[in-house]
Amino acid sequence: MTASVVQPIRGRAALTAGLVTALGALLLTSAPAEAGVAARAKPTIVLVHGAFADASSWNDVITKLKRDGYPVLATANPLRSLSGDAAYLKSVLRNVKGPVVLVGHSYGGAVISAAAVGNSSVKALVYIAAFLPDNGESALALSGKYPGSTLGPNTQQWTYRLPSGADGVELTIKQDKFRKQFAADVPARKAAVMAASQRPISVSALEEKATAAAWKTIPSWALIATGDRNIPRPRSAGWPAAPRHPRRRPTPRTQCRSPSRTRSLSSSSRPRAPPVDPSHPRSSGKERDPCSVSPYSNLPRRPCRGECGAALPVRSRSRRQPPPARSR
Structure with missing residues (x-):
C-alpha cells in the first residue's frame, strides 16, 4: 500500500x-x-x-x-x-x-x-x-x-445509566466557555446554538x-x-x-x-505569474514565485490583500499639472 x-x-x-x-x-x-x-x-x-x-x-x-x-x-x-x-x-x-x-x-x-x-x-x-x-x-x-x-477545566461531568444498570460519566463543554474553547472562529450567535445542542461524549470513549x-x-x-x-x-x-x-x-x-x-x-488556486520576458529591463530571466513577488513587476506595488503574499496590480494615476502662471 x-x-x-x-x-x-x-x-x-x-x-x-x-x-x-x-x-x-x-x-x-x-x-x-x-x-x-x-x-x-x-x-x-x-x-x-x-x-x-x-x-x-x-x-x-x-x-x-x-x-x-x-x-x-x-x-x-x-x-x-x-x-x-x-x-x-x-x-x-x-x-x-x-x-x-x-x-x-x-x-x-x-x-x-x-x-x-x-x-x-x-x-x-x-x-x-x-x-x-x-x-x-x-x-x-x-x-x-x-x-x-484547556479542555479539562472547561468541561462539565454528567452521569447516565448504562445498560448494565451501573452509572457512566459523560462530558460536555460548559456553555459559557464553549465558544472560546471550541468554536472561537464561529459567530457568537451560531456558537451559542452549538453550545446548547452539543453532544456529550462518554469518558470511557476518550480513555x-x-x-x-x-x-x-x-x-x-x-x-x-x-x-x-x-x-x-x-x-x-x-x-x-x-x-x-x-x-x-x-x-x-x-x-x-x-x-x-x-x-x-x-496549490491549484494560487495566482500564476505571466511568462518571463528576458528582454524586460526588470527581468532576471528566472522563474518568479507568484506568492513572493508581483506577477506584474512593471507596475507599482501595493500591500497584498490576499493570503498568499502575491502583490496586486495598481493602475498608475497621472497627477493633474497646475495651470501656468499668468503674466501680469
Whole structure:
C-alpha cells in the first residue's frame, strides 16, 4: 500500500480547503491509466463528527461538496466507546457503494482510524483537527501528552445509566466557555446554538486505547489547527519529526471554523505569474514565485490583500499639472 502522507495546507484554509486538496490528490493518484467513466467517478465523502458536536456541524461543508458534485454522507457518531463507535461506522460503510473518502473531526479521527482497517473501499483518510492515535494510544492520553489543552477545566461531568444498570460519566463543554474553547472562529450567535445542542461524549470513549491505525496503510491527509485548545501540538522546533506526518503544515485556527467564511488556497488556486520576458529591463530571466513577488513587476506595488503574499496590480494615476502662471 502507499505510505501515509499528510497534505500541507496554506494560509487560513479551513475544513473545505483540506477536503478539496485531499480529494484532488486522490483523483490524480488513484485513477488507473485507462481513462473511463468508472475511473472518473467521484468518491463518496463520509463525514464523521467528534465530541461536543453532531452531524449538522458539517452542513456548510456538505453544501460546498455537493455543489462540486460529490456524493456526501454525514454519519451520527454515537460517542459512547471507541470500539462501539468504530463498529457502527463500519456498518454504515458497508452500505456505501464505490470508493470512499473518510473524514474525521476531533475524536472522529480516532474512530475513522479504527473503522477503515481492512476496508478496501476506503481510498483516503482526512483528519480535520483530529486525533491520529497509534496502537495503544487513547484520545485522553494524547490530549494530555503536550501542554496547551484547556479542555479539562472547561468541561462539565454528567452521569447516565448504562445498560448494565451501573452509572457512566459523560462530558460536555460548559456553555459559557464553549465558544472560546471550541468554536472561537464561529459567530457568537451560531456558537451559542452549538453550545446548547452539543453532544456529550462518554469518558470511557476518550480513555479507550486504539487497537488499529488505518493511517499506516491508507493514504491520509491532515489539517492541524495551531490555535486548537482541545488537542495540543508539540511546540518544539522542527515538529513534526516522526515519519507518521512527514509533510503536514499547521494552519492557524481553532477546532471549529465557519466554512462559509473561508476560501481554499491549495496549490491549484494560487495566482500564476505571466511568462518571463528576458528582454524586460526588470527581468532576471528566472522563474518568479507568484506568492513572493508581483506577477506584474512593471507596475507599482501595493500591500497584498490576499493570503498568499502575491502583490496586486495598481493602475498608475497621472497627477493633474497646475495651470501656468499668468503674466501680469
